Amino acid sequence: MCEGAEYLEKAATACHQDRWAACGQDVPLGEKVKLLFIAHRVPFPPNKGDKIRSFHELQYLRKKHNVHVAVPVDNDDDRSAVRELTSLGYAMTAQDISTTSRWVNLMKSACSSRPLSVGAFWSSELKAKIDTLAAREQFDAAIVFSSSMAAYAIDLKIPMRIIDFCDLDSAKFAQYAEYTSAPKSWIFAIESRRLRHYEKRLVSSFDHILLISPEEKRLFDVNGYEDKVKVMSNGVTLAAMPKKVSAPDIMTPNIVFTGVMDYLPNVDGVCWFVDHVWKMLRRARPDLSFYIVGKNPVDAVQELHSPSDGVFVTGFVPEVAPYLFSAGAFVAPIRIARGMQTKILEAMAHGVPVISSRGSARGIGATPAQELLVADTPEEFVSQILTLLTDRGTAGRLRENALNFIRQKFDWDRNLAVFDELLAMPHTMA
Known part of the structure; x- marks a missing residue:
């Protein structure tokens, strides 16, 4: 044996x-x-x-x-x-x-x-x-x-x-x-x-x-x-969340994803997003930037880095807060969605409106169109992101609802x- x-x-x-x-x-x-x-x-x-x-x-x-x-x-x-x-x-x-x-x-x-x-x-x-x-x-x-x-x-x-x-x-x-x-x-x-x-x-x-x-x-x-x-x-420890700070050398408006970048669900998610969503989104908004923030980016993720296309792979950063505070939206295009996506909770706690895959939204028990927006197809992601970036009322309502959701459910x-x-x-x- x-x-x-x-x-x-x-x-x-x-x-x-x-x-x-x-x-x-x-x-x-x-x-x-x-x-x-x-x-x-x-x-x-x-x-x-x-x-x-x-x-x-x-x-x-x-x-x-x-x-x-x-x-x-x-x-x-x-x-x-x-x-x-x-x-x-x-x-x-x-x-x-x-x-x-x-x-x-x-x-x-x-x-x-x-x-x-x-x-x-x-x-x-x-x-x-x-x-x-x-x-x-x-x-x-x-x-x-x-x-x-x-x-x-x-x-x-x-x-x-x-x-x-x-x-x-x-x-x-x-x-x-x-x-x-x-x-x-x-x-x-x-x-x-x-x-x-x-x-x-x-x-x-x-x-x-x-x-x-x-x-x-x-x-x-x-x-x-x-x-x-x-x-x-x-x-989520709301009391430990840093106060809003400015993020140096970050273009605005921008979209952000955070996570450990040698983890398969994260790698799959950002690669799919860049391959299937990003070009379509940039045609509608050429001023947008997408920041992939997290340590240990594998080769497939590093190859996404293209400042001319508005895609930035940061690798390890001491704090993700500056990137979150500068974001117009947080995307969680997680197709391999198991458990609870802590990254979504932390984005909500930082006051960033979230567009998530339906599987990730179910994992945290969030109500679509109340605490976050959901999308699974490229067209849905483009539509929801543009909504957040152009409709301040919707973005503000999602921020407030998400913070209340965190306070009530995630102590x-x-x-x-x-x-x-x-x-x-x-x-x-x-």
Whole structure:
């Protein structure tokens, strides 16, 4: 059997028999508890979607409980983040996963029925550290961020286990398969099928399942475990939003997109927008500029940079606020739309009117024509963008409605209070 396969198999088969000595006993966890927080990436700095969510989860839990964080690391930025968190008093357990080790585990997963993403984050050394830590610390609960990390917690003798799927990776990879060509599409389709089976099996292994939106919950076939699954939305810290500043060297009016630019949904979205929307839009408004703002632009994105055509690829910037504040509109042409697009929430919080794909709008629960405008076809995007740039009344109404929407729906403390509810529940250890 492959290295680590015994733990991965436990995750897949959902074995509960030896979780705790006092099986069947109702045990309230109490007010302040000891938590083991296992994440697939270091939850700091909060500079991309999954890390923003895990960072805020960690901050919220740490205000009320004793939390120990366990993570794999594979680059200098991660190592630096672990050192910084440790210096700030965070209890951290980290383990390097080398590129060679990761590829070996990927190949082993490819030769089995396990998802590749599970193998990609597997480390027998990290598993050994977590086992030793759990035996020593006697944690009251384990909180696992991402299905790819479930195998680390599945056999721990801990009274309560919570997993945050965030969004459904199986659905995400199904969309990857739809919007890519062979052979990538074949790999993504296989990964989607494996993850779908894996996610369903994990439901019986964890006491509580968290998903980021009602749309993700609707897609999830929980097979009789409906009471276990709860929605816990993201948030936006409005008080931390910078005041409006001028953006040097930025032409106006302009359209903006922000995001990590080596992430497939972002790459696909901006490439589609430039290829199918931008020329049509520039014919109507030759003065427009499109700013693609975000780190790690892949070659396909860098090739879009063309100042003569009004397209600017910035790469990493210290702050996105100047670009958002200068924008006449924020576009989210996301065709591979899973979970909740934090970039849309942040644009709204900065007071920028948004034109989004319908899938992304559903993910945040926004009402079209109330909090944002929606578009899927090139013609729809052109029409909606021109409306925002020429109709100040519509733009102003969308800004106001969007800010109210953020205040009402996306307060971090209010949304993360789901943890309080779960951790306060008497738990039947079985």
